[in-house]
Amino acid sequence: MEYIIEYGLFLAKVATLVVALMLVIGMIVAAGSRQRKVHRHGEIIVECLNHHLEELHDGVRAEVLDKAALKIADKERSKQEKKDAKEAKKKAKLDAKQVSNTDVERRKRVYVLDFDGDVAAEGVDSLREEITAVLSFAEPCDEVVLKLESPGGMVHAYGLAASQLQRIKDAKIPLTICVDKVAASGGYMMACLADRIVAAPFAIIGSIGVVVQLPNFYRVLQKNEVDYEIISAGEYKRTLSTFGEITEKGRAKVQEDVENIHDIFKRWVKGYRPSVDITRVATGETWVGMQAKERYLVDELNTSDEVLVNACKEADVYEVSFKIKKSIQEKLGKAVELGFAKAVSRLLAADRTRDFH
Numbered sequence: 001m002e003y004i005i006e007y008g009l010f011l012a013k014v015a016t017l018v019v020a021l022m023l024v025i026g027m028i029v030a031a032g033s034r035q036r037k038v039h040r041h042g043e044i045i046v047e048c049l050n051h052h053l054e055e056l057h058d059g060v061r062a063e064v065l066d067k068a069a070l071k072i073a074d075k076e077r078s079k080q081e082k083k084d085a086k087e088a089k090k091k092a093k094l095d096a097k098q099v100s101n102t103d104v105e106r107r108k109r110v111y112v113l114d115f116d117g118d119v120a121a122e123g124v125d126s127l128r129e130e131i132t133a134v135l136s137f138a139e140p141c142d143e144v145v146l147k148l149e150s151p152g153g154m155v156h157a158y159g160l161a162a163s164q165l166q167r168i169k170d171a172k173i174p175l176t177i178c179v180d181k182v183a184a185s186g187g188y189m190m191a192c193l194a195d196r197i198v199a200a201p202f203a204i205i206g207s208i209g210v211v212v213q214l215p216n217f218y219r220v221l222q223k224n225e226v227d228y229e230i231i232s233a234g235e236y237k238r239t240l241s242t243f244g245e246i247t248e249k250g251r252a253k254v255q256e257d258v259e260n261i262h263d264i265f266k267r268w269v270k271g272y273r274p275s276v277d278i279t280r281v282a283t284g285e286t287w288v289g290m291q292a293k294e295r296y297l298v299d300e301l302n303t304s305d306e307v308l309v310n311a312c313k314e315a316d317v318y319e320v321s322f323k324i325k326k327s328i329q330e331k332l333g334k335a336v337e338l339g340f341a342k343a344v345s346r347l348l349a350a351d352r353t354r355d356f357h
Contacts, residue, residue: 042324044133049308049317108315109142112308117150117187121157128164129322140172147178147304152185152207155261165193178304179203184286189265192272197298198307205292208269209284210262212254218245
């Protein structure tokens, strides 16, 4: 019994230490956020995926082929590289004479961007920089491929993200969007701008709907005789709140607003995907890629990997990313967040494992 008590006290001390540490880190992160400048510095990183695929190919080839076959293959490659180098030199001379790219035949370029969306679509900060960089060099003969993953979130945040993609459309540059896992709600708002939507067979697509939800503690406060005052100007300045009383009039107004946003969402999807039966798909439901294709929500079933491998056969493919420089506070906060997420994930995984015994 004494051992159990001591063990319980030990766990309490550890829990107290962890909570205290998290509070300190939270204050450091909050302080860093208050001091953060509006302009975020970062750098554009460009990687040639053709070279990456060649490295993968060479790694397998070196292990699979015997020495004689490898020697012959290397000889053939050397010839091809000399030929390519001669053509590149010729092109460089033309470029040096400031000959317009439209007058010089060149390989198509494909620019690959990545957007991993959360509720607030925070990835738009990097996306806008990446698109600005690409549009400064890309031409209508090129293509932009966006690897998109998002379950949706705030309307205004995803509206801005979709507007960034509209810049590509306005520049007359073909836009392909690949969805390997999920493009729902605001994620699909972005996806439907594409000239071609490619989804993995089991990717989650759709959720063309709008939802507003929040907890309300009015009755709890009333029960404990706690007053909560809201002072506002304008009849509908505050309709629903966490602590105030929710009236039928306020609820009706929010419902009206939700319906209006839903109508705008439906018109948006129908405008970019005229083949869809909007009354059939704008129910808030989601479908896997195979079902989404049947409903014309996507154009093709495939993974982004296959799309990019095929693109490398006929084009120069460049992955473009904008990395925002983070402060020490932000890095520390992110490390804690990831550590906590991993710990929770392990606990859930262990719980699921027990269920299968």
